[in-house]
Amino acid sequence: MVLVHKCCILFFVFFKVGIFSFGGGYAMLPMIYHEISVFGLMSQREFSDLVALSQMTPGPIGVNAAAYVGFRYAGIPGAVTASAGVTVPSFLLIALVIASLAKFKSHPAVNYIIGGIRPATAGMMAAAVVFIARGSILPEKISLYDFFHNPLQSIHPGSAAIFVIVLIGLKKWKTGAGIFSIHPILLTILAGILGILIL
């Protein structure tokens, strides 16, 4: 496929992702996963790598993910196009908001709509966990039904141990405001080290 064609696909895909991602980079993951499958941008295995890498690299997850997919699919032009795709919605939306600021903030319906979107975001993020867990903690292609029938047999013990350790580590060091500071990075490094030791 021609490079320009690839870059157009990337821009289009990540523009969509940018428009629909409410509530942070993690919520983008199910959508990126879906788009990857639809357009055949990369394999499911590489998607897990994307998640692992986004933890380690600086910058917002959305941009990391876009640059990753873009680079794997179409080299440096792909990375730039995909990142641009994810960035442009921000410009447009904020221009829109600035133009209609008073109406946006004070209309009572806005709170209700946001109140509806936020739980959807939580559901999406939980779905992202399942996507990534498949192939890591859980066997690939497992369905929830199989999982609930044989929970103990399905779980990969080493990965599950790392999962639990990181989960506990997070809870212990979480700040009052619940904002992730540098600690997730230490935990990520720890997870990598544990990977060598346990897996």
Next chain:
Amino acid sequence: MIFMRYDSHRSSLIAIFLAFLRTGCFTFSGGLAMLPLIHREAVEKNRWLNEDELVDIISVSQSLPGVIALNVSVFIGYRVRGKAGAAAAVLGMTIPAVISIILIITTLFSLRGNVVVEKIFSGIVAGSCALILSAAYKVGKTAVIDIPSAVIAIVSFAGIICFGVHAAWAIVMGAAVGTVIYLVSRYTPPNIRNFKR
């Protein structure tokens, strides 16, 4: 209007770019992690905003779609130097991410056959599950506060996992339910119980 007023001493575009470059280099994993960094750059060092304005910008950015960190960058950049400022801010924010991803992919991935590298990656993926689960829980704690929101969350999750529904539909559904509840609360007579939000 906080979004229309420009800074009184015109900061250069380079200054904006560098401020956001610094922020972009040190924001790891998640848009809200940029909060203390952007506070230091925008409020303390450059005095482009005060505390309240930053809080305002962040809450609006969170309600909008798109990468939160980028939304905040556009707002602040626009406020300081208009469209050019917004562009400078966004460039500063995204360039570290793009460059580091390209570097990591080219260097690290050439080692992919290596068993040790595989183990590191597998460990990190397992750890990421925990991180994202924790983030989902944090969002869920404040977002799922009544039955309709619980239903939205569960249906979104089930739809994406069990039925392969595109995630964007979850957003649309959530917005639609919110709208419906708003309309119901507005147009029912006061003696029927309103859904509180």
